[in-house]
Amino acid sequence: MLKIQNEIKLNSHDMYTHFSNIASKYQSVRTLDTKPILYIKDKLKEKAKISMADIGCGDGRYSLEFLRCFDNSFYIHCIDNNENMLKSLEYHLVEQNITNFCVRQSDANRLPLENDSIDCIVTFNAIHHFDVPKFLSESLRALKDEGYFFIYTRLRNQNSRSIWGEHFPLFTENEDRLYELDELEQHIKNADMSIHSTRVFGYSRTSSLDRLVHQSQNSHYSTFALYDKETFDESLEIFQQNIKKNFDDLEKIKWYDENILIEIRK
Numbered sequence: 364m365l366k367i368q369n370e371i372k373l374n375s376h377d378m379y380t381h382f383s384n385i386a387s388k389y390q391s392v393r394t395l396d397t398k399p400i401l402y403i404k405d406k407l408k409e410k411a412k413i414s415m416a417d418i419g420c421g422d423g424r425y426s427l428e429f430l431r432c433f434d435n436s437f438y439i440h441c442i443d444n445n446e447n448m449l450k451s452l453e454y455h456l457v458e459q460n461i462t463n464f465c466v467r468q469s470d471a472n473r474l475p476l477e478n479d480s481i482d483c484i485v486t487f488n489a490i491h492h493f494d495v496p497k498f499l500s501e502s503l504r505a506l507k508d509e510g511y512f513f514i515y516t517r518l519r520n521q522n523s524r525s526i527w528g529e530h531f532p533l534f535t536e537n538e539d540r541l542y543e544l545d546e547l548e549q550h551i552k553n554a555d556m557s558i559h560s561t562r563v564f565g566y567s568r569t570s571s572l573d574r575l576v577h578q579s580q581n582s583h584y585s586t587f588a589l590y591d592k593e594t595f596d597e598s599l600e601i602f603q604q605n606i607k608k609n610f611d612d613l614e615k616i617k618w619y620d621e622n623i624l625i626e627i628r629k
């Protein structure tokens with residue numbers, strides 16, 4: 364009998380260890396969404412010189428995409444509380460002779476940024492790991508008056524319709540850290556900010572069953588780190604049966620993912 368993993372919920376130290384362990388292979392197990400990057404780039408096109416902060420930047424997949432979008436007048440502060448993630452980021456960026464960035468190891472609830480200093484704050488796939496009220500208040504402090512602020516995440520309901528939510532036992536039940544839009548809206552309102560726009564991005568995904576199994580075994584979503592070993596193994600077995608039952612071509616399993624980009628104004 365599969366059990367929801369309430370009794371073994373990971374504390375922040377365990378989650379830190381999870382991200383430390385996965386840092387060196389993070390890019391190989393995650394899928395990069397370029398649509399929100401192009402959308403944000405377009406929003407910033409009138410700005411001559413941009414200072415950006417990427418909070419919970421991980422190994423810098425998204426920071427790197429922004430660096431590729433702009434010229435050398437662009438500067439990005441890459442902030443994460445995980446040392447290994449930042450080492451990995453620095454390695455990738457230095458390897459490509461990129462210099463217009465800095466890495467800062469810090470918690471999202473105490474941003475190492477001057478007051479009114481940043482043109483654009485972004486956070487990708489990380490808000491559910493933060494203390495949201497503190498993170499919002501720190502972002503408000505660091506943003507310039509006309510600053511831009513974007514949160515990219517998957518909502519709980521979007522997560523439940525993913526390939527994992529639909530077919531991997533207990534994935535939706537165990538992942539109770541994600542938010543619904545109204546919950547984020549309330550946090551944003553409480554922080555004296557307002558939502559300027561929301562945009563849902565959809566992605567037609569295709570993958571082989573082997574890759575999906577590999578991703579889950581490597582906890583590409585930290586949700587998998589919330590399972591104990593026995594429950595994970597049993598769930599993975601059932602997941603594979605579910606996929607075989609529902610898809611004809613195990614080399615080309617197709618599904619549709621959705622994420623949301625929230626644009627906030629001061």
Ligand SMILES: C[S@@+](CC[C@H](N)C(=O)[O-])C[C@H]1O[C@@H](n2cnc3c(N)ncnc32)[C@H](O)[C@@H]1O
Pocket residue numbers: 382393418419420421422423424425442443444445448469470471472486487488489492493494
């Ligand atoms: C799911 S990863 C996303 C990484 C990156 N934004 C991406 O999409 O590739 C979440 C990141 O948030 C970081 N993180 C978790 N809690 C944090 C906190 N309280 N303050 C700063 N970073 C945190 C983790 O170390 C990890 O790198």
